[in-house]
Amino acid sequence: MHYDVIVIGLGAMGAATLYQLAKRGVRVAGVDRHAPPHDLGSSHGDTRITRQAVGEGAAYVPLALNAQRIWRELEAQSGEALFEACGMLMLSSSDTPTRGHGTADFAGETAALAERFGIKHSLLDATQLRTRFPQFGGYGDNAVGYFEPGAGYVRPERAIDVQLRLAEQLGATLYNNTPVTTIESMGQGVRVQTSSGALTADKAIVCAGMWTGRLLGAPVKSLLKVCRQQLFWFELDEPERFAADSPVYILLHGAADTDSCYGFAPLPGENAIKIATEQYLEGCDPDAVDRSVSQADIDAMYDAHVAGRLLGVSRRVLKSKVCTYTITPDFNFIIDAHPQMANVTLVSACSGHGFKHSAGIGEALAMHHCNEPGAVDLSPFSLARFR
Numbered sequence: 001m002h003y004d005v006i007v008i009g010l011g012a013m014g015a016a017t018l019y020q021l022a023k024r025g026v027r028v029a030g031v032d033r034h035a036p037p038h039d040l041g042s043s044h045g046d047t048r049i050t051r052q053a054v055g056e057g058a059a060y061v062p063l064a065l066n067a068q069r070i071w072r073e074l075e076a077q078s079g080e081a082l083f084e085a086c087g088m089l090m091l092s093s094s095d096t097p098t099r100g101h102g103t104a105d106f107a108g109e110t111a112a113l114a115e116r117f118g119i120k121h122s123l124l125d126a127t128q129l130r131t132r133f134p135q136f137g138g139y140g141d142n143a144v145g146y147f148e149p150g151a152g153y154v155r156p157e158r159a160i161d162v163q164l165r166l167a168e169q170l171g172a173t174l175y176n177n178t179p180v181t182t183i184e185s186m187g188q189g190v191r192v193q194t195s196s197g198a199l200t201a202d203k204a205i206v207c208a209g210m211w212t213g214r215l216l217g218a219p220v221k222s223l224l225k226v227c228r229q230q231l232f233w234f235e236l237d238e239p240e241r242f243a244a245d246s247p248v249y250i251l252l253h254g255a256a257d258t259d260s261c262y263g264f265a266p267l268p269g270e271n272a273i274k275i276a277t278e279q280y281l282e283g284c285d286p287d288a289v290d291r292s293v294s295q296a297d298i299d300a301m302y303d304a305h306v307a308g309r310l311l312g313v314s315r316r317v318l319k320s321k322v323c324t325y326t327i328t329p330d331f332n333f334i335i336d337a338h339p340q341m342a343n344v345t346l347v348s349a350c351s352g353h354g355f356k357h358s359a360g361i362g363e364a365l366a367m368h369h370c371n372e373p374g375a376v377d378l379s380p381f382s383l384a385r386f387r
């Protein structure tokens, strides 16, 4: 079967790209080694933070804003709740600015971008923080808060599911449980070899998440590092501290990018808060990710990030999950033509901050494919910066 485009990998980036292409009448197929949404890649765990003033850099802001618009459009079409605009508090209690995703002063850059793009926000001193957000503690009088009311969280599994279902209704073909083994450029197109036969297309867009390096090999592989991350759902002793309209939060409490944690208020019906930190030191093999979380891991997380900082939260973990970031050397995305394979576009797994942009990235890729005017400029994510 020959398609205009084959999207390889149907997680956050692939589902969005497939949907946006199908919406534009492109003859498109999506292929995944599993049956998305699933919990074996980088897009599971119930919630993902979305922010508007994206401290990772100005190039991301239009993608995040477009994604929020698209979540609302998808909600209207599907009847599913995808995006909860509960606001976001970034609480900085460190004497030195905290690094985040490659940005030296993550909170400072966030506030600067909010000013630059006219994004609604407020800055809070320690007294205002204590009054307004009594669920957080352990900071001194020098602490500052950045509150963004238009931020919140997205439901990743639902968002993927909705986009895949809508894409199928619009004519896309889905090949689930079908690993792609090789991609070859040939003449004006590509040949995609799968476990159950070959497909051809004019173009392939590779959104294979943490398996991208393995699928594409050198030179892409050397730019991607897969880092295992852990998610913890700590049971609440004082649920009244985390009201239904509690914001998502990013707590910055040291100079390094690992001196931070982020989390969510309980989802309806839950009595636990999901919280996580980030680690970039240890890489892992995407096909041998250790999915167990030990009591020692739980204790380390609680002692470093929860105790004294999130009030009314017990040491008891009701649920835990392992997920992976696939990071680039500068923590920024790669969205570009493959440097050696004609007709192949590469969309990296987006370094632990991609979900909030995924719907916007899918739309931008589809608009560029269809030569539509007004598409978001994706050149800041090109491979040229590594040459």
Ligand SMILES: Cc1cc2nc3c(=O)[nH]c(=O)nc-3n(C[C@H](O)[C@H](O)[C@H](O)COP(=O)(O)OP(=O)(O)OC[C@H]3O[C@@H](n4cnc5c(N)ncnc54)[C@H](O)[C@@H]3O)c2cc1C
Pocket: 008, 009, 010, 011, 012, 013, 014, 031, 032, 033, 034, 036, 040, 041, 042, 043, 045, 047, 048, 049, 050, 178, 179, 180, 181, 207, 208, 209, 210, 211, 212, 215, 229, 230, 231, 276, 323, 324, 325, 347, 348, 349, 350, 351, 352, 353, 354, 355, 356, 357
């Ligand atoms: C713990 C954690 C917390 C995060 N928090 C946030 C957050 O709060 N906000 C935010 O914006 N971002 C966050 N992120 C980042 C965001 O979730 C990722 O950037 C994004 O989900 C990556 O999507 P993806 O499509 O690249 O990868 P995935 O969703 O993993 O999709 C890749 C797909 O490719 C398929 N595949 C791979 N190889 C093949 C093959 N050979 N053949 C066929 N199919 C293949 C896989 O089965 C998979 O379905 C977080 C990530 C993690 C892990």
